[in-house]
Every structure is written in C-alpha cells, then in structure tokens.
Amino acid sequence: MMRNSVLPLILCALLLAACTAGGKKPAASPKEVLSERLAAYAAEGKVLYGHQDDLSYGHAWCVTDWENDGLTRSDVRDVTGKYPAVVGFDLGGIELGDSCNLDKVPFGLMRKAALAHIGRGGIVTFSWHPRNPLTGGDAWDISSDEVVYSILEGGEKHEVFMEWLSRAADFLAGLGDVSVVFRPWHEHMGSWFWWGWRLCSANEYKALFQLTHDYFVQERGLTNLIWCFSPNGPITREDYLSRYPGDDYVDMLGTDIYEYPGSDPLDVAAARYQGQVREMLATLKELAAERGKFFCLSETGLEGLVDPHWWSDVLYPAVSGSGASYVLTWRNAHDMPGHFYAPWKGFAHEEDFKQFSNKEDIVLL
Numbered sequence: 001m002m003r004n005s006v007l008p009l010i011l012c013a014l015l016l017a018a019c020t021a022g023g024k025k026p027a028a029s030p031k032e033v034l035s036e037r038l039a040a041y042a043a044e045g046k047v048l049y050g051h052q053d054d055l056s057y058g059h060a061w062c063v064t065d066w067e068n069d070g071l072t073r074s075d076v077r078d079v080t081g082k083y084p085a086v087v088g089f090d091l092g093g094i095e096l097g098d099s100c101n102l103d104k105v106p107f108g109l110m111r112k113a114a115l116a117h118i119g120r121g122g123i124v125t126f127s128w129h130p131r132n133p134l135t136g137g138d139a140w141d142i143s144s145d146e147v148v149y150s151i152l153e154g155g156e157k158h159e160v161f162m163e164w165l166s167r168a169a170d171f172l173a174g175l176g177d178v179s180v181v182f183r184p185w186h187e188h189m190g191s192w193f194w195w196g197w198r199l200c201s202a203n204e205y206k207a208l209f210q211l212t213h214d215y216f217v218q219e220r221g222l223t224n225l226i227w228c229f230s231p232n233g234p235i236t237r238e239d240y241l242s243r244y245p246g247d248d249y250v251d252m253l254g255t256d257i258y259e260y261p262g263s264d265p266l267d268v269a270a271a272r273y274q275g276q277v278r279e280m281l282a283t284l285k286e287l288a289a290e291r292g293k294f295f296c297l298s299e300t301g302l303e304g305l306v307d308p309h310w311w312s313d314v315l316y317p318a319v320s321g322s323g324a325s326y327v328l329t330w331r332n333a334h335d336m337p338g339h340f341y342a343p344w345k346g347f348a349h350e351e352d353f354k355q356f357s358n359k360e361d362i363v364l365l
C-alpha cells in the first residue's frame, strides 16, 4: 500500500530532477507570454492598433444572436481586411450581475469574442465603468465625494463593493488560462467618474486600486492580468505619479487623450492633440524605462472623424516611434450615428484609415 502510493511521487521527483538537470525552464505563464509580446513590439518600434467593442457591434450594425454568430464582423476589418490587433471591452454592469453591459453588450458575447480574438493571436483589454455603489447612480454620478471612502475597508458600502468585485473577478476567471489587460479606475485625474480627482483623496484612490488588485490576485488567484493604470492626459509627470498605486500594482502605464476641436479650426485642434500625445507618451516612455514597465495610449480618438486626414497626418505622426505598445480608439456606437472613432465600410474618409493600417510600424491582425 505504502510502496504504491509513494512510487508515483518518486517518479515525478526523478522526472523533475532530469528536466532541471537538462536546463529546461518551466513553461512561461500566459501573463509572461503577453508581457514579452507587448515589450517586443515596442522594442521593434511597432505600435498595435486597437478598437473598443470592435467585435460586438459597429456603425449601424450589432450582433444580435451571439450564440450562433461567428463574431467575425468588424468595422475595422470591413475597411482594411484586417482585425484590430487589440480589442477593448467594458465590464460596466457585471457588478450587479446584469447579463449585458452598460452599452448593451451581452457578457456571453464578450467572453466568446474575447476568447476568439485571443485565439487568433489578438490582445484583449477590459475597462470597467461600474455603477455608483453609494448612490445607485451610474459611473458618472459624482453627486457624493464619499463613494470611495464608503467602499474601502470599514466603510458602509465595503461589503457591497466586495460583492461587486467578486462578480467582476468571476467573469475574468471564466475566461480561463489566458492573459488580458485589465484597466480599472481609469481617467481618475478628471472629476467625471465617482473615483475621480475631486471625489476622493490620493490615498483613497490608491487604496481602491490596491484593494482591487489584492482581492483579484491574492484572494481570487487571478495572476494572469496585466494591470494598466490610465489617467486622462495630458498631465505632468508629477501629476501622473500623484495617484500611482505603486510598482507592485501596475504592469502597464497608460493614458487616455482625445482630440476635442470645440470651436477651434481643425488644424489648431489637431496640432494641440498631437503635441499632447507626443509629450505624454514621452513622459510615459521615461517612467516606463525607469520602472521596467511598458506603456500605451489606452484610449484615444476624434469623435465622428471630422478630419479627413486624421489617421495619416494626426494620429500616425503622434504615435509612430513613440515606443508605445498599443493605441486604442474608442467605440463605433451602433445606436448613436455620430459617436464613432474608426471608419466603417462606405465612410467618406476610409482611404486615410487604410493608409494608416498599411504603415510598416502599425500592427493589425
């Protein structure tokens, strides 16, 4: 009896010793593989192109029967013949156990599309616009500046919030043994989300990020996430670091910067945006090198693409040679005709996007 149960253990130990003696390294984890890929593209001077919600819907179309749909349609692919290398999804709504997110994307579709995209060599990133745990409003409900305080340990909404975190963790765990970029608590240097600058102290913000990280990684064993920190830019290096939760909590430095023409002429708005992106990415490059991280332009775009040469003359010169691993433009809403950030088949300036997608240092799939 004893001999039988010990024998397999001895065989295992011998096998392990033989492998170690032969110099074989243990297989790299999905997170190590993805980290190496992100760093390698950047080192080669290549920038991956990403698009939010690309596989769920596009301008004037939407997947309806996701269980029986191949999820192969994409506005980006319709125009360029290639998928974006990075696809973003948003978890907003998962915290309540909803079946669809805040933009009506079923979480089942999201899971299927994310895995299909990873399966074809793509990279997936998740943002999260959770509702307001104190007021019951949405992520943009800034009527109270005590929300973050209320969900930290000892706060009146702590238990509720831990339940919300557990639902988000369930979804990510359900993806299986794959690595994705997770980008919670974004754009916190503005004051439009309940976790924003005027709505909590720097220490509260850091504690929120750390609590999320520690719960996911230590309690839930979600060790495959690449943690992306992404304040809205442009901001100074000092401001960037003012709410940075620490090197142990962050793998990737991001920033969200959009072009907002307002009433300015397009060339003025374009020059301003280009300067902001260049400067911010230069700051991130420095910070990333000092800390052994990689970096990205985590969200960007010009709503409605009103500039006919935006891709070739504005975005491309701003990101080419920047060292960023990827740049992601925001979503093409199917139900808001002017709310789009990538061209679709038939869009007037699609040729400009094709040229961008064919640049040697811009990567699509």
Ligand code: BMA
Residues within 6 Å of the ligand: 090, 102, 103, 129, 330, 331
């Ligand atoms: C915003 C807009 C909203 C959307 C939200 C979360 O920038 O696109 O319509 O609900 O992102 O995806």
